[in-house]
Amino acid sequence: MPQLEEEILFKEYVKMMTDMIILCITLAISLSFWIVSLTASTYYGTLHPVSPWRWLFSILVPLILTSRSLRRKSLDRSGALGAIVVGFILTMANMSFFASLLAFFVTSSRLKKWKGEVKKRIDADYKEGGQRNWVQVFCNGGVPTELALLYMIETGPGEIPVDFGKQYSATWMCLSLLGALACSAGDTWASEIAPVLSPSPPRLITTWREVPVGTNGGVTPVGLLASLLGGMVVGLAYFVSQLLFVKDLNLAAPQWPIVVYGAMAGLLGSLLDSYIGATMQYSGYDKGKVVNHQTNSSLRICGKPILDNNAVNLFSSILIALILPGMAWGFWPVQLILLH
Helix, strand or coil, X not given: CHHHHXXXXXXXXXXXXXXXXXXXXXXXXXXXXXXXXXXXXXXXXXXXXXXXXHHHXXXXXXXXXXHHHXXXXXXXXXXXXXXXHHHHHHHHHCHHHHHHHHHHHHHHHHHHHCCHHHHHXXXXXXXXXXXXXXXXXXXXXXXXXXXXXXXXXXXXXXCCCCCCCCCHHHHHHHHHHHHHHHHHHHHHHHHXXXXXXXXXXXXXXXXXXXXXXXXCCEECHHHHHHHHHHHHHHHHHHHHHHHHHXXXXXXXXXXXXXXXXXXXXXXXXXXXXXXXXXXXXXXXXECCEEECCCCCCCEEEEXXXXXXXXXXXXXXXXXXXXXXXXXXXXXXXHHHHHHC
């Protein structure tokens, strides 16, 4: 018994030391961003140094949110570390990026816990609270993080209006980032709401035949509506933060299309995710549940064992980030012509 207590104390000590090391590394990384910004602003007059308040907000808020999510089992320890990195970079780059990320993370975490007892009966891989690990965090947040870094290289940290006429490349990156987050939100909303609320069974997006609930590539009207609303919520968060933090919006292109853009990214991203899942992700039926891996006793429903769910999410967000801003490029000038 004493030996067991010593092992428990040792594990707690290791966890505490790990948390301290992670905190020190995060502080070091965040301070390096600040120092680089101050150095760059000394030599290049076009860049503005990061204020101490922005740096403090960028490090403290992600730490607080991820610590709370770790306690509520929305993230595991590796997922919490990944979320701190993603949250810090997006918050440092642009407050609208942070608002969109927060809207996606909070809503998806709540939905993953919603009706957990029902989802547990139909999903063999269901985890209580969601418990995202670092792979899931970076598959959903990796593309936005890379875009946020490119954005800071292009314009420096700070908020700008979405305006192809005045900030072409930066606007492209902003909409790519928003599209990736809205795509992830749309897919999450559809997969968490549709199995519980849909009155009809899903239909496979490639053949339109009925398939069991939880099949990769299965779509329902409820799921499509949920994906549109999920993307819209992310777009709305971006839009509201633009109103709060961007100056001289009256001199820029209209910002309200951001909400429509988010909704379209959520819907199209969910459809794209479903198509890739139906063709390149295995779905089988085993012991009354849909499974995502092939076993000796499973019956194949659709797909091939090429990608897992994380890879499907990653490819979907990349494609939406690449394609959708090009469609928006022709949309925003129309608004300018109508209003001016």
